Amino acid sequence: MSIMLKITNLHATVAGKEILKGLNLELRAGEIHAIMGPNGAGKSTLGNVLAGREGYEVTQGEVIFNGKNLLELEPEERACEGVFLAFQYPVEIPGVNNTYFLRAALNAQRKYRGEDMLDSVGFLRLVREKLEILHIGDELLHRAVNEGFSGGEKKRNEIFQMAVLEPTLAILDETDSGLDIDALKTVAEGVNRLRSKDRGMIVVTHYQRLLDYIVPDKVHVLADGKLVATGGAELALKLEEQGYAWLEDGGIATLDAQSEVQTARP
């Protein structure tokens, strides 16, 4: 399958401080990649840089998404091109109905792609369909965007938005943070139902437990602004077992994704 996302030597700063220091990543359509790493390694920064958030300045490197230079696009253009960021902290917008918001978003994206706008009947049909796929009720529809939502509801709402917007590339930024095990399962099931051969996903997480439910094709370890190890799902288990500390004394470098984790001591 062709490469959907190719990140080459990405450097980025936040408030003048370099956070990403030469990150390389290739993601093919249909793949799920997990990015793990200690706090402060730059995991959330990667998602924000890809989504185009202000304040995250790319100083070097290149990001090619479906043949386009992603870094040249405005945040809303990236969204319309199919980049979706599931927020670690979904934002409340008081007084704005969740359904209205989502329809505005979907229609903005459809307009960008030269497709017809969906009227409210057509939109509601789509919404019902997605709710069914995700096995979630419609109680979120009638409330204001994330307003007064519990932590679990907020994350479910993110997955629901993802289902409706059908992105090509979904970046899940610590979607498991603050969730109890039941909420975690619900969210993970939702994500699994949205797996498709046309969709790539980057799952950013601090803990391995999410990967018990969302089984990734590859696991990358991000430390100090770079991917320092890459492997299969078993790499996550190893991290869980040994913690991130072994990275520091080990200084691993495993770049062959297909093979097992190799630790090379100098």
Added chain:
Amino acid sequence: MSGETSTIDKMVEQKYRHGFVTDIDSDTIPPGLSTDVIKAISLRKNEPEWLLEWRLNAFKHWLEMEQPDWAHLKIDPIDFQAISYFSEPRSDKDRPKSLDEVDPKLLETYDKLGVPLHERARLAGVAVDAVFDSVSVGTTFKAELKKAGVIFCSFSEAVQDHPELVQKYLGTVVPQRDNFFAALNCAVFTDGSFVFIPKGVRCPMELSTYFRINAAETGQFERTLIVAEEGSHVSYLEGCTAPMRDENQLHAAVVELVALEDANIKYSTVQNWYPGDENGLGGIYNFVTKRGDCRGARSRISWTQVETGSAITWKYPSCILRGDDSVGEFYSVALTNNYQQADTGTKMIHIGRNTRSKIISKGISAGHGQNAYRGLVRITPRAQNARNYTQCDSMLIGKQCGAHTFPYIEVRNPTAKVEHEATTSRIGEDQLFYCLQRGISEEDAVSMIVDGFCKQVFKELPMEFAVEAKALLEVSLEGAVG
């Protein structure tokens, strides 16, 4: 983050869309204020002797009063002798009997403003009493209203046709000496609206008036009086825009509402007067006294306002809850952009037993705008079981604007229950980015967030008005983006 700020700055620098001047010769009394000028106004309007006396009495009081300075406003000195106190379109000499006789240029002005004067008014079932400068030029739906026994006419007409009603209620809610600008209005008011809903009548349609200031250097002093007799209902809509001007124009209106037993008055305002340019030059001074008197038991007065215009707004639509079980409500959205200033709020005076009041205030500040909420809740000793709920939210857009809240609460009865909630938030980089990340443009995102913020107030407005109000906020905030 500096990039975002500048984008927002661009967005809020929307040009005032209603800035144009209609070329109609005005018959204007030369600038200046004196008893002679007041006599001249009264004479031109063919007023009865008692009204002239009333005006002159107010003028006497005004001369002894001083312009208040307690508001959170910076006001350049006003030269009251430089203002012309009367102006009317020349075609007034043969006063139009119907819309067909109205100066086409005038109608064109309304067209530009989107005032639904004829077809749209008819379709919407709205009666429009349009005030152009100081004289009413057209009134529709009179016949239908007449059938219901409702009187809806210009204030001048009311003085001629229903002097006993005017005399009975004029100045009974806002006394002549109430404040500096009210006293001035009493002395020199030129026109406005008069509404009378007889006992037990539910007004068959929304009553709507559009005001517009036109002639240069002419202060406009409107006078509105609405009387709802026992058990009657009325919903009144007031909306206005003004053409582009460089000089500051003084506007000091007085609105009095009287609700007798079981009567219900809903008064909605969308105010979009010229706010001045992006450097704070020009714009309307809007110093208004609006007060409703819930005189009868179980009466109810509800104020809803959407204030986006004027260089300076100084306005506190209030309710005197005199009747037992009466209810007062105030719903407000005030937006200040560029160098606009607003000091607005309400007063709820609880006198009767079991009286209830509710205040929902939404202030939005952008650019260098300064927005103050000032509200008084007074529970008098007699007001057993009085209740008040106040919610006062401010939103800041950009970094140079300000929001201020001045709540005054006076409780002199131990059974009272008074609640006050206040929040201030900045339209977040977070909220904006969240919308952008879903594919929504920056411009749409800002108006969506602002609409959401104002929702509690918009839902109190009549349908067409709510649409207009929403559009107005968008016009005031949307900008060069896209």
